[in-house]
Amino acid sequence: MKVVIPGGSGQVGTLLARTLVAGGHEVVVLSRAPRPAPWRVVAWDAETVGPWAAELDCADVVVNLAGRSVNCRYGAANRRAILDSRVRSTRAVGDAITRAARPPRVWLQMSTATIYAHRFDAANDEATGVLGGAEGAPDTWRFSTDVAAAWERAAVAPPHTRLVLLRTAMVMSPDRGGVFDTLLGLVRRGLGGTAGDGRQYMSWIHERDFVRAVLWLVARDELAGPVNLAAPEPLPNREFMAALRAAWGTRVGLPASRWMLTIGAWLMRTETELILKSRRVVPGRLLASGFAFDFPTWPGAAAELCARRRAGG
Numbered sequence: 001m002k003v004v005i006p007g008g009s010g011q012v013g014t015l016l017a018r019t020l021v022a023g024g025h026e027v028v029v030l031s032r033a034p035r036p037a038p039w040r041v042v043a044w045d046a047e048t049v050g051p052w053a054a055e056l057d058c059a060d061v062v063v064n065l066a067g068r069s070v071n072c073r074y075g076a077a078n079r080r081a082i083l084d085s086r087v088r089s090t091r092a093v094g095d096a097i098t099r100a101a102r103p104p105r106v107w108l109q110m111s112t113a114t115i116y117a118h119r120f121d122a123a124n125d126e127a128t129g130v131l132g133g134a135e136g137a138p139d140t141w142r143f144s145t146d147v148a149a150a151w152e153r154a155a156v157a158p159p160h161t162r163l164v165l166l167r168t169a170m171v172m173s174p175d176r177g178g179v180f181d182t183l184l185g186l187v188r189r190g191l192g193g194t195a196g197d198g199r200q201y202m203s204w205i206h207e208r209d210f211v212r213a214v215l216w217l218v219a220r221d222e223l224a225g226p227v228n229l230a231a232p233e234p235l236p237n238r239e240f241m242a243a244l245r246a247a248w249g250t251r252v253g254l255p256a257s258r259w260m261l262t263i264g265a266w267l268m269r270t271e272t273e274l275i276l277k278s279r280r281v282v283p284g285r286l287l288a289s290g291f292a293f294d295f296p297t298w299p300g301a302a303a304e305l306c307a308r309r310r311a312g313g
Contacts (some may be wrong), residue, residue, distance in 0.1 A: 007066025053096035073085035084088035115148035125284030153190040169203035198238030201280035206295035247302035
């Protein structure tokens with residue numbers, strides 16, 4: 001296949017492109033700052049249709065991953081950048097697909113598991129999940145769910161292109177710079193204990209299952225609309241971090257109260273929502289379609305990721 005990946009220069013795009021190229025597929029990454037890579041990289045501005053749109057003509061699949069990182073303080077300027085980078089890039093991809101003489105048959109559009117409500121009582125699947133805010137969540141957390149909803153609304157595909165919205169949980173990879181790297185760094189420094197009261201659920205997906213799920217969705221014409229890309233067993237933060245400490249062989253992890261997290265987030269220029277929001281998301285449609293996870297549980301996934309990290313130095 002020819003696969004075009006707008007916004008594919010980050011960690012998730014790199015692991016997807018790497019696997020696709022190894023499988024013999026042609027990969028084109030669209031990037032605002034092109035750098036040499038083992039695949040073709042084409043410049044785009046992530047806002048308007050330009051010469052890059054020619055890459056979508058006769059492509060088989062588009063996987064749009066574009067969007068500014070949410071790992072920042074949510075001041076006015078960053079809020080605008082987070083929202084605009086998602087909505088404008090998605091509209092540009094949709095416009096380019098619509099104008100293509102031979103448009104791709106599948107458009108996989110990145111979304112986020114954060115679109116679901118902060119909740120503890122039940123899991124969020126695509127059919128019964130609660131969207132938006134929830135009772136007990138700070139009003140400031142509504143920004144994230146509003147962005148997620150606007151991001152999905154911006155994706156409008158022409159009739160002959162199947163659109164899938166990838167409501168993706170944290171993608172766990174041993175590569176440097178990702179969320180696993182951050183969490184493992186805390187564990188290695190003895191700081192990987194319970195965050196807050198530890199009740200908040202953490203949804204995740206192993207990188208191998210993420211890539212396998214993408215290819216699964218490409219191959220199944222019956223799957224369109226929202227699909228949760230998350231392992232079937234999310235865990236409360238207390239259990240999640242205990243399993244990661246066990247996988248790395250660390251016995252002690254200092255806990256962090258909510259006020260400590262507030263100070264730490266301010267110092268690290270990020271937001272406490274990223275660790276305190278309960279994301280209890282399960283892959284209802286993937287499981288119903290017959291998809292089998294290689295890493296359905298976190299202890300097994302954490303052990304594999306830690307082993308590869310140790311081997312890689």
